[in-house]
């Protein structure tokens with residue numbers, strides 16, 4: 001299947017002047033690089049371009065290289081072997097050599113994902129550098145301190161909606177296309193300042209037909225990060241990066257697996273690669289099943305590693321723009337979104353009332369499911385304790401009839417608790433006034449019921465007595481079944 005070139009690549013700014021709304025940052029980068037070229041390297045020999053994704057950091061590096069005639073050595077800062085590679089280039093002569101080789105510009109992406117040991121080594125290399133080193137990071141404060149101390153920061157600002165529209169219109173002109181104004185505004189609004197995301201959205205909408213634009217964009221609203229994460233996952237061959245890109249996706253692993261499963265066949269084309277990728281996915285699925293059965297959710301990590309790193313390194317991917325599709329199963333289940341909302345609200349209540357982290361709360365939810373299925377009385381207590389509503393109970397037990405039974409029981413408990421609260425308050429006030437309190441009829445009936453000894457208990461006591469009489473020992477009367485001390489007992493003893 002032929003593919004279009006991704007527009008983010010096709011329209012990557014070639015010159016600094018094409019970058020939208022980053023004038024201040026560009027001025028700083030130019031001054032810094034010119035200092036190198038004038039033979040007096042700046043005091044800080046490294047630069048950190050810091051700012052939100054899709055705002056032009058990488059584009060700046062490529063435009064600078066083109067305008068000033070540098071050869072770019074692009075490395076991923078989180079890669080363990082980056083240090084060796086940097087060392088190789090950092091010492092290379094920085095002026096044009098006799099063989100006419102170009103100057104080198106070292107570009108380290110993801111400086112906020114660097115291992116501490118790698119960071120120390122690279123900090124040492126910065127001191128010795130004879131070539132400019134530019135790094136890029138989304139979170140400046142997560143760049144290791146050793147590196148921050150030795151680098152000059154250049155801030156990239158989040159692009160405005162107007163900037164985004166400007167970028168999109170430029171592409172539409174170049175492609176000779178138009179899209180309705182509302183669609184353009186919608187894309188710009190959802191992009192949250194990320195022009196890369198907006199361009200990808202535009203290409204998705206245009207390639208899928210404008211008719212389904214609203215559907216696609218609606219999906220993006222809720223699943224925004226999964227679209228972006230999967231596009232990055234399918235673009236990399238680096239196992240570590242593949243694991244990192246899904247970290248921010250707010251999804252359970254089995255949901256993520258469905259998304260990857262749906263999109264895999266569009267990414268690989270050689271049968272043996274497809275087989276390898278599916279092999280990794282099925283192993284992930286085995287881990288997920290085992291986690292579910294045993295309650296050992298630590299296995300989720302292995303499952304996620306298999307479905308990301310395992311898939312990313314499975315073979316040769318198609319080049320070009322990858323349109324990410326939502327899994328059909330999720331698309332069909334419109335109520336799954338509502339269900340997810342319910343699950344989240346139940347989880348939040350468990351986390352709050354039981355002081356648990358999300359993972360523990362999830363395990364607890366599984367236990368609750370079993371309790372709600374088999375023990376409606378106990379379930380009713382949980383309903384009161386967690387302050388669940390009927391819809392949440394239905395979600396947990398998965399059956400309307402059962403949910404209503406549990407709900408009814410929980411109402412009774414609440415009623416009793418409320419009455420008891422009122423009664424206790426009444427007793428407290430009366431006790432303060434020194435008045436006698438008569439137990440209510442209900443209290444008396446409850447007490448009588450508890451005083452009654454069951455047939456079973458009687459039989460057991462008789463057996464015991466016979467046994468002891470035979471042995472000639474003195475025995476105590478069988479103990480009456482204990483009753484929890486209440487406020488009444490307490491007042492009675494006074």
Ligand SMILES: Nc1ncnc2c1ncn2[C@@H]1O[C@H](COP(=O)(O)OP(=O)(O)OP(=O)(O)O)[C@@H](O)[C@H]1O
Nearest residue numbers: 008011012019020053054055056057058059195196
């Ligand atoms: N300021 C901008 N002006 C013009 N195009 C831009 C700008 N910012 C981003 N783009 C477009 O978005 C694409 C991605 O931008 P770029 O790779 O520079 O983002 P980045 O800031 O490096 O993001 P990340 O932090 O995720 O690496 C570019 O190829 C370009 O098409």
